[in-house]
Amino acid sequence: MASAFLMSLLFLDVGIQVVIFDRMFKTHQRSKQKKVREEEENLTRYESYDTKEQKGWEFKILRTTGGGFRRRKTLKRVCEEEARCGWILLEKLDDDRLRFRRPLAARERDHMAKIDPYRSHYGVPIDLEYLVMLVLVLGIMAAATYAGYKAMSKVFDNIDVQPLPTKPEILNPNSPQPPTP
Numbered sequence: 001m002a003s004a005f006l007m008s009l010l011f012l013d014v015g016i017q018v019v020i021f022d023r024m025f026k027t028h029q030r031s032k033q034k035k036v037r038e039e040e041e042n043l044t045r046y047e048s049y050d051t052k053e054q055k056g057w058e059f060k061i062l063r064t065t066g067g068g069f070r071r072r073k074t075l076k077r078v079c080e081e082e083a084r085c086g087w088i089l090l091e092k093l094d095d096d097r098l099r100f101r102r103p104l105a106a107r108e109r110d111h112m113a114k115i116d117p118y119r120s121h122y123g124v125p126i127d128l129e130y131l132v133m134l135v136l137v138l139g140i141m142a143a144a145t146y147a148g149y150k151a152m153s154k155v156f157d158n159i160d161v162q163p164l165p166t167k168p169e170i171l172n173p174n175s176p177q178p179p180t181p
Helices: 002-011 014-043 072-083 104-112 126-157
Strands: 057-063 088-094 097-103
Touching: 057 104, 072 088, 072 097, 097 104
Parallel strands: none
Antiparallel strands: 057 097, 088 097
């Protein structure tokens, strides 16, 4: 697939480049999501809820995009928001995921919460993020197209073009042929 992408660069076929890049990106995303899903299944697997440590608790994983939990300030703010609903930070899985737990008794105060106590995503909604990315990609492609148009119009403006005759001469086969020099 990479060789096809490089060939499309030689021929400057933007449509093919976009399709190939999209497929490469989606393949990478699928493998990354599969790895994350497997990791979360291994982390959240409990053999029995009857153990003394696990009884009476509920768990959730809060996600964000773009490494949103990398900054301490953001991490602290998220933990404070979740603590108002009774959630306790159990572990930071990576810069995109946090794992929380809370006692089942905390459900009684859910109606007073200012945030959704069962939210699983923090930050800008994913749909909005995709929309912004789409607008940026289309803007970049439009700018490249316009720049190419302007460059080619300068090239073709300098070419001297002879106009075609307005009416071609039709020779009648019965008429005398003009002498050839």
